[in-house]
Amino acid sequence: MTWKAIVTSFVAAALIAPAANAQNLSAKLKELDAQLTGDLLNDPTRLDWAEQGANYKSEGFADPAIPGGGAAKRFAIGAASPDAWTVQAYVPLLGNIERGETVTIGFWGRAVEAATKDGQGTVGVRVQDNVSPWPGFGDNTVKLGSKWEWHEVSATATVRIPRRTGVVTLQLGAAKQTIEIGQTIVVKGAAKIVGAAPAPASPNEQALASLSAQFELPPPLRETRGELLLRPDQRGWGHSGPPGAFTELENQAIWLGKATRFTVTEKGENRWDVGTSIRLDQGIAAGDHLLVAIAARSESAQTADGNAVVGIRVQSSEPPYPGFADNLFKVGPSWQLIRVRTTATEAIEAGKATIALHFAEAPQVVDIGPVYVFKTEE
Numbered sequence: 001m002t003w004k005a006i007v008t009s010f011v012a013a014a015l016i017a018p019a020a021n022a023q024n025l026s027a028k029l030k031e032l033d034a035q036l037t038g039d040l041l042n043d044p045t046r047l048d049w050a051e052q053g054a055n056y057k058s059e060g061f062a063d064p065a066i067p068g069g070g071a072a073k074r075f076a077i078g079a080a081s082p083d084a085w086t087v088q089a090y091v092p093l094l095g096n097i098e099r100g101e102t103v104t105i106g107f108w109g110r111a112v113e114a115a116t117k118d119g120q121g122t123v124g125v126r127v128q129d130n131v132s133p134w135p136g137f138g139d140n141t142v143k144l145g146s147k148w149e150w151h152e153v154s155a156t157a158t159v160r161i162p163r164r165t166g167v168v169t170l171q172l173g174a175a176k177q178t179i180e181i182g183q184t185i186v187v188k189g190a191a192k193i194v195g196a197a198p199a200p201a202s203p204n205e206q207a208l209a210s211l212s213a214q215f216e217l218p219p220p221l222r223e224t225r226g227e228l229l230l231r232p233d234q235r236g237w238g239h240s241g242p243p244g245a246f247t248e249l250e251n252q253a254i255w256l257g258k259a260t261r262f263t264v265t266e267k268g269e270n271r272w273d274v275g276t277s278i279r280l281d282q283g284i285a286a287g288d289h290l291l292v293a294i295a296a297r298s299e300s301a302q303t304a305d306g307n308a309v310v311g312i313r314v315q316s317s318e319p320p321y322p323g324f325a326d327n328l329f330k331v332g333p334s335w336q337l338i339r340v341r342t343t344a345t346e347a348i349e350a351g352k353a354t355i356a357l358h359f360a361e362a363p364q365v366v367d368i369g370p371v372y373v374f375k376t377e378e
Contacts, residue, residue: 038104038190041093042168043227044183047073048217053087053173055079067148068108068183076178080115084124084141087173091184092225093166097157103127103138104154105168106193108182111144114175120144121179124171125153127161135159136169144179154191217372218255220337221293226376229280229290229353232256233370238317241274241360254295254335254369261299261367268360271311275358278371279317283350289376290314292355293339295369296331302363307332310366311358312340316348323348323356331366341376 047060055078062071077087097103111121121144128136138155168186172179185193217224233256239246247261264274284290298308308331315323325342355373359366 036185036187036190036193038102038187038193039095041095041097041103041186041188042091042184043094044185045069046092047071048222049073049089049091049170050222051087051089056087056172058089066108066182067150072108072180072182074112074178074180075172077172077176080175081173084122084171084174085169087171089170089172089181090130091168091170091186093161093163093168093186094225095188096163097127097161097166097188099157099160101157101188102154102191103157103186103188104152104190104193105138105184105186106150106152107170107184108148108150109142109144110148110180111146112178112180114144114177114179116175116177118143119146121177122174123179123181124169124174126169126171127155127157128167128169129159129161130165130167130169136161141174148182152193218293218295218337220339221372221374224291224374224376226289226291226374229282229373229375230278230371231281232372235260236279238277238279238354240272240276245274246276249367251367251369256370259295259367259369261365262359263365264360264363266363271358271361272356273360275311275356275360276368277317278355278357278373279351280353280355280373281350282353282375284314284344284348284353284375286344286347288344289341289378290344291339291341291372291374291376293337293372293374294357295335295337295371297335297367298331298333299365299367301331301365305330308359308364308366309361311356311361313356313358314342314344314348315354315356316352317354318352321356322346328361335369 051058057076058073060073064070066072105125114121116122123142125140125142126136127138128134137158140153142151142153187193235258245263249259249261250257251259262274268274301308303309309328310331311328313323313326315321324345329338
């Protein structure tokens, strides 16, 4: 299997979260979908929504007291505008919407403060194709009180909205206000969402939701439509090699502020003589499309071009380590986000699926920052 590799140079920002295909939902989203009437159209564990506007600030935060998953995003709008869409957040959709279909949006929300006549926050809600001329439907306004409440709006589609560019827009600019929006669910084929925004199904999923509120994905990954298969903030990787071959670093120049330095003093008999194994939180099925993104830089490398050479493989953690997609990529001296794509040629069961990185291809010193692994649509 051939990898497609893309390298992007960057400086630090922050991290995280993921999605899935509404026609091919992940196991955790299927569990949620089964609790709802209609068909799930978004990933409710995500809060890393794209935003646009001026004179506003936003931040994600986690608090166990927040209903529906313990995470939310706070928006502070500096001045009111006659056009609510002057500040917007975009919830990406995971499936097509056809004319005549019923779409319902539900979310947890509250107002911290609002310079309105009734003291309530105001949020415009609209479903739209997010390309010019931005056709859409279902324009509604939701009022937010001071306590966490579950809000729903429903509408019938008057235009077709394609999955790739479809969004629910949350329009926030109509008032000077500070509001908080938590877990958000979008369905089609139902006029009401059953239940009050169920919490993620497992402690790990709840941790992912909280993490997604606290960080944003690196810019090259923010439009990724897929499900994150591991927590990039956890670095309990399985290193292998001689003493001194790996050192944990604090580095604020990279996302999440941590990296591991791998040192190879001489070319190994095998490239995996110095390496690490990064366990995924889920299994892999044959045919799954994967995107692996690795933050990396070389400190030094005794190679012809001065760039480090790193091996990568998707494999089982148990002997004889069956796997697929063996390949090499080069790493320069500046921090880079290296992205590789592959399609699984075999299944690896949950608890055993790993991304293996191998460093003994040459005498070199390589720093590896956060690693992101997505199961994508294609």
